[in-house]
Amino acid sequence: MITPRYCVTMARYNAWQNRQVKAAFExxxxxxxxxxxGAFFGSILATANxxxxxxxxWLSRFTGGExxxxxxxxxVGLTTSREDWALERFRVDSALLRWADGLKQVDLAGPLRWQSGVTGREMVKPVGLCVTHMFNHQTxxxxxxxxxxxAAGAEAPVSDLFVLPDEGPWL
Incomplete structure (x- = not known):
């Protein structure tokens, strides 16, 4: 379904987008x-959280981490300020980039099992589908x-994937 290269590209895209979001937040x-x-999660910060x-x-499910x-x-209350959000966002984007960079094709094959808080039951889905979902959820x-x-009058990020720079920095 997907390749490690796709995951690296999407992790880079995610980090690039979040750097732009951070600048807009400032x-x-x-x-x-x-x-x-009036958004589903209410505010800008709540949605970012x-x-x-x-x-x-999702990263914990893919890596077995906490x-x-x-x-x-x-x-929605994960962080309480733009500074705390930016620090945690940097940490998670770094972890996503490291995870994607270390993937092999075999890592994207087979089932992923987890206990879903949304459905209240154990879920079993293809790993590739779950990784694709994570990147789609971000977008x-x-x-x-x-x-x-x-709507707040801020300059929103450029979000077109084809505009993703070919070179870093990604964080």
Whole structure:
């Protein structure tokens, strides 16, 4: 379904997007970042926190690492400031890049098992599908953040994948 190279490209894309989101956050006041904007998770920061939490939980499933605490509902409060978010986002983006860079094709084959908080049961899905979902989840919620940043008067990131720079820095 997917290749290690695809994962590296998408991890790079994710880090590049998050650097741009961080810059956009710096142009907004704390009130602008936490104002309820009618999005699914409410505010810009809450949506960014949910996305950060989601990346952490999927990465823990792929690597066997420690999952984040809390549920999806609690994910919105993962960090309380743009500075805390930026630091944690950097850490997770670094971990995603290291994970993707170390993948072999065999790592993307076979089933992934996990206990889903969403469904309340054990899930078994192809690893490749789950990795694709993680990257799609990132894009989905960054689209929401993009819309909220635009509505807040901030300059939203360039998000076209074909514009991804060929060279780093990725973090």
């Amino acid at each position: 142009a907004l006041s704390p009130e602008d970042l936490t104002r309820d904007r 949910h996305l950060l939490w989601g990346d952490r939980i 999952p984040p605490v809390g549920s999806i509902a609690e994910s 989905h919620h960054r689209g929401q953040i993009h819309a909220m940043l635009t």
